[in-house]
Amino acid sequence: LAYLCKMLGKLTGWDDTIVALATPPGIGAIGLIRVSGPKTFGIVGGLFPAKDLREQPSHTLHVGLLKEGEETLDEVVVSLFRGPRSYTGEDVIEISCHGSPYILERVMQALLHAGARLARAGEFTQRAFLNGRLDLTQAEAVADVIAANTAASARTALHTMRGGFSRELRDLRERLISFSALIELELDFSQEDVEFADRKQLYHLISEAEQMTSALLASFRLGNVIRNGVSVAIVGKPNAGKSTLLNTLLNENRAIVSEIAGTTRDTIEEVLNIDGVLFRLIDTAGIRHHTSDVIEQIGVGRSLEKMDQADIVVYLFDVADPIAGVAAVREELVAKGKPFLLVGNKVDTAEGAAARGRFPGELLISARDGHSIDVLKQRLVDQVLQGAGAGDGTIVTNARHYHALQLIQLSLSAIRKGLDELLPGDLLALDIRHCLHYLGEITGEITTEDRLDYIFSKFCIGK
Ligand code: GDP
Structure with a gap:
């Protein structure tokens, strides 16, 4: 080669x-x-x-x-x-x-x-x-490091670059190769009915590999989110304080939009950088101009569509609002099944003094004087990292890797099925070869010129 x-x-x-x-x-x-x-x-x-x-x-x-x-x-x-x-x-x-x-x-x-x-x-x-x-995964991570906008995305890109992701996959690939070598050897002795490759061990390896692939696949969503930003919709009735909140958040955390790929769109989005996680505030034009967020009495009403587009919904209410109305909103938000933060605003007002008692357990802030804004920001970050198995593990951020991992998962389950059904060695060997092929596609041990050119052309000149 x-x-x-x-x-x-x-x-x-x-x-x-x-x-x-x-x-x-x-x-x-x-x-x-x-x-x-x-x-x-x-x-x-x-x-x-x-x-x-x-x-x-x-x-x-x-x-x-x-x-x-x-x-x-x-x-x-x-x-x-x-x-x-x-x-x-x-x-x-x-x-x-x-x-x-x-x-x-x-x-x-x-x-x-x-x-x-x-x-x-x-x-x-x-x-x-x-x-x-x-x-190859390391090379692609170089492109990601160059493009990384925030501390969090730089961390995931660096982890991949140091070989975390590929080390795990290469290890798996090597173990599979040794199995397939043993199985191929059996084929040479097919008359003798011998088994060199321990089926139990192979089964064990496959289970381990399946666990690893599904964890990596699950991390893709988080990785993507960290790289592309988490979309947040701020909704609530008129005068709840949405535009005030927007300004307060932007004053401290506005990300430099021109540096972020894909932000030059028609829709107006403001981008926040909180602890290295990018948040895209969607439809901020609507907030600023009081156009698209006219909301019927208590219901979430017309902002439904906006909420559908968002990864996280921040629903802002006025602490002077009736308790029953806020409870109804909470029910609607829960029914939607989307991550949300229900936030009471204007705790600095006369009504605010009583609000703690009226809304126990709710997050109460003052968009105007900044009270508990740091708590709100922390909750936003928690929403992103929660349940994504983040830790310091490997995060898949690349669509090509994601696709190959899906194929690896399919081929692993074919091998498992083959073992369950006591398939003869030659058929098992075929499935293993498929799996090895897809593994190699990620680490670049098998690849085509076209694909290489495509990957490297995404780099900037000088790298
Ligand atoms: P929007 O219609 O939801 O965007 O609400 P605005 O941000 O325009 O706020 C409506 C009114 O509430 C304005 O007069 C704001 O100054 C006021 N307001 C917003 N946040 C607060 C707050 O935290 N405390 C107080 N006292 N007033 C606020």
Whole structure:
């Protein structure tokens, strides 16, 4: 396979020395340019007259002027990484320049003149994968780390990157491989009616694997939620204080919307970042303009549709409201079967003094002066993490992995069924092979060119 990759590399330009700006475009204190490939030391060395970089040991830093001919481009720091002990597995040099777009542009041009070519999106990580520095789930997690908006999503992405997810799957795959080898061996001795593969042990392994896959599948929803944000609908009668609450929440926790993928939509959504979990407040235009949340007397009425779209509903009532009305709302919310928080607002008012007695057990806040807003935020986060088996376990965040896991689950139950029905070894071996195939699809041990290109094209250039 390594040989094939090399041959393919020659044809598709994987053998080139590539260069890209690794820091975001624009003005920054420092701009980082990354060069990777067989000619890295020659190309960068040619622009760095202070010393001969080819003579310097790996993993060292050198300060000096970067020059093209007589022209000084910048004073830079170069970091040297010789393959295979580098991110891509090839020779890599990172050049830290001053962060002016003009200087960076000049340095890039000089490197291109000297024989490097511009990297395609994700090409650095693609090379890391092809050189065995990362497996496929780890490579995809790199993309997720780059795109991670919040602390929580960065944590899950980092966990996958360190190999948590793939370690479990690879372990399972290896154990299955040894079983299938034993079963195939039996087939060679089919006349003799021997059993090398212990069926009981296999059964045990399959049960374990089934448990693991269903836990991973269950984590997908949570992972998705952490990555894409949890949608929250704030509903309640007019004047309950919804827009006041919205503003109070946004003042402290507004997430920078332009950085979040997929938020440029037609509908207006405000995004909150609470403890690293993203919350999307849906239909905030309706709250601000008192349009779509006209609610009949006590019922949840027209906000039903909005509630249907939300992962969590925050129903706000005024502590001056009649007790019976609030109780009826609670019943309706329970009947809906969707996670909700029923919250009494305006505890700072004259009615508020008596509210604790009138609504025992309900969360009471003041949207205006911020009373118990921190409790409300904590409850929102609890709703997300609750029951999702979060812990510090592995969380599946990737749709491709999810799909493959579903197929793994199906093939595991086929193996189990086969064992129950005492299927002959050759049929059992076939089912095991299916399962191995899907496992390999996740960790990248089996894959196709197309799929690789697709995955790596999602990266930003310079990674
Ligand atoms: P919405 O119609 O549900 O969006 O309600 P608003 O946020 O527009 O609030 C209606 C009125 O209640 C406004 O006059 C707010 O100033 C007032 N209000 C909202 N929250 C509080 C609160 O916590 N305490 C008090 N005293 N008044 C509040």
